Amino acid sequence: MWKVFDMADNKTIKRKTDFKKGLDIFLFLLPAILLFVGILIAPIAVSLYRSLQKWNGFSPGTFIGFKNYKDLFTSGSINWMTSLKNALIIAFFSVFVQLPFSLLLALLLGRKYKGERFFLTVYFMPVLISTVVIGQLWLKIYNPDYGILNRALAALGLVDWQRIWVGDPKTALGSVVVPTIWQYVGYHMLLMYAGVKGVSPDLREAAMLDGATNWQVDRYVVIPVIKPIIRTSVIFAVTGSLKTYDLVRIITNAGPTHKTEVPSTLLEDMLFLRNRYGMGSTISVMLIILCFAFALAITAAFKEKEY
Amino acid sequence: MLGNSTYEGKHYGVPLTMNIVGLFANMDLLKEAGYDEIPGTYEDFIKCCDDLKAKGITPFGCAGKETWCVTEYLESIIEKSIGAEELNNVFVNGATWNNQGIAKAVDTFQEMIKKEYFDPAGIGLTNDEVKANFMAGKYAFYMNGTWNCADFAGNDEFKDKVKVAEFPVIDSSKSKLGQLIGGPSDTLAVAASSPNAERAADYAMELGKLICHYGYLDGCGLPAWTPYGDTSSVNPLTQTVSEIVANADSMVLFGDTAMTADDAQVYLSYVDQVYGSAIDGAGFIEGLASDLR
Numbered sequence: 001m002w003k004v005f006d007m008a009d010n011k012t013i014k015r016k017t018d019f020k021k022g023l024d025i026f027l028f029l030l031p032a033i034l035l036f037v038g039i040l041i042a043p044i045a046v047s048l049y050r051s052l053q054k055w056n057g058f059s060p061g062t063f064i065g066f067k068n069y070k071d072l073f074t075s076g077s078i079n080w081m082t083s084l085k086n087a088l089i090i091a092f093f094s095v096f097v098q099l100p101f102s103l104l105l106a107l108l109l110g111r112k113y114k115g116e117r118f119f120l121t122v123y124f125m126p127v128l129i130s131t132v133v134i135g136q137l138w139l140k141i142y143n144p145d146y147g148i149l150n151r152a153l154a155a156l157g158l159v160d161w162q163r164i165w166v167g168d169p170k171t172a173l174g175s176v177v178v179p180t181i182w183q184y185v186g187y188h189m190l191l192m193y194a195g196v197k198g199v200s201p202d203l204r205e206a207a208m209l210d211g212a213t214n215w216q217v218d219r220y221v222v223i224p225v226i227k228p229i230i231r232t233s234v235i236f237a238v239t240g241s242l243k244t245y246d247l248v249r250i251i252t253n254a255g256p257t258h259k260t261e262v263p264s265t266l267l268e269d270m271l272f273l274r275n276r277y278g279m280g281s282t283i284s285v286m287l288i289i290l291c292f293a294f295a296l297a298i299t300a301a302f303k304e305k306e307y
Numbered sequence: 308m309l310g311n312s313t314y315e316g317k318h319y320g321v322p323l324t325m326n327i328v329g330l331f332a333n334m335d336l337l338k339e340a341g342y343d344e345i346p347g348t349y350e351d352f353i354k355c356c357d358d359l360k361a362k363g364i365t366p367f368g369c370a371g372k373e374t375w376c377v378t379e380y381l382e383s384i385i386e387k388s389i390g391a392e393e394l395n396n397v398f399v400n401g402a403t404w405n406n407q408g409i410a411k412a413v414d415t416f417q418e419m420i421k422k423e424y425f426d427p428a429g430i431g432l433t434n435d436e437v438k439a440n441f442m443a444g445k446y447a448f449y450m451n452g453t454w455n456c457a458d459f460a461g462n463d464e465f466k467d468k469v470k471v472a473e474f475p476v477i478d479s480s481k482s483k484l485g486q487l488i489g490g491p492s493d494t495l496a497v498a499a500s501s502p503n504a505e506r507a508a509d510y511a512m513e514l515g516k517l518i519c520h521y522g523y524l525d526g527c528g529l530p531a532w533t534p535y536g537d538t539s540s541v542n543p544l545t546q547t548v549s550e551i552v553a554n555a556d557s558m559v560l561f562g563d564t565a566m567t568a569d570d571a572q573v574y575l576s577y578v579d580q581v582y583g584s585a586i587d588g589a590g591f592i593e594g595l596a597s598d599l600r
Binding site for chain 2: 076077142144145164165166167168169172252253255256257258269273274275276
């Protein structure tokens, strides 16, 4: 009888201790949870709620079910499919042109060449410059009258190649893709460079002793080790491309004739020019879904390759 | 004229200023083509454009990166083709966009683009860039709001070269001189729910008048209220515009201002496609008839 009482007492004390410990953990986590819910979960939930409404941002919204989602894909005055296609084209070039180039630079700088720090700074510099400045800079390069691009083509006798780069539907998207890639090469290079520098010198030396060339060391030792960083870069490049906005707005203003429209410019037009906050919320929900889906798909693709 | 601030017969806004679309001309360039004045008839105007082109001068600059700039041309051409009343009915009174006169006017505009009257680089430029090109003597004509008078008149190198006129009539059986695009679009309003709404409204009224008065003196716009005091210091360009407005028959508010925000963006999207030659007049009216009504 006495022993039973003792066990029960112990259990009560343990329960109280566990509860106190749990409460402590909860209280310590509470500020972060509140921040997370307040600035991430709640806005997404509100966007989801508003995406089911016809709402002009001022008067009370009207519940319309999934009509906004249907209109997004079917309305002739909303260029959703064009904008999505453009974002995916930018993502394609980011992944298959920008990232390999960043990787190449990271691998080269990782070989401890003379002037490593200098080149690291030079390549990273475009990341530090304001996107507005970069946009204006490239606009000057593309200017059909005095731009260096058309001037250079004329000097090389390639007058037929001259274009109104940002105004021609055939070249407008390309004129956005080039500076986008140029601007963020340094960003991805720095991520990968940190990974390359983190590769153990023992692994490199062992491979070299076995007769591997520099490129073989990079191919069979360094790249497999930094694969998680490459995966992160791919996720950043793809989700960043889906959300791209600033350079498009500055260089082409989503024109000509909406040929360079991207989801974020469309979202801005819906919210602030057309007062269609319900449709704007629908676009933002679609962007969130797409970013999550691509992030998961990329993670899965890299996992598969690891086996 | 106060249609933009009138709802169910009551005025809800105090106009701050008003403007119209003006046809600005660089007279130095026109002189090179043998013209001392801006041609007054459409036939002479087109001949002037051809003569300018023959001299290697681009007649027009228009900023494609800001679609409202394209409407300054297109709406003037439509108005001078179908008349102010018909255009106003389409813009604000619910008349159908499926109007053959509008389609024909759009084709007229595109014909001017095809004839290379417009600087092809304009499609990738902002209004500031096009305006700078005009002031630098790259184009002979620039159609835009008369708020530009202050900048043109304030530039010592340019002020003596520039003149302003009304776009000529294209179809005299439907339109006439004195039918303009513009009007008082910017207004001050007070929310009925605001504290001391009456006092705020009185203040808004006086403020509106003052902004209007000094804006006119500075050449930034035309007076939406009767000007007072000495107005002789107003620049000659703005005074010319004042005369044009004083003789005006009717005005049609800028399309994107007259429509609701959503409709205006759809409309601008179609205007954009017209300037980019992605659609013709028929495509313009059919698209708008289907998307806006």
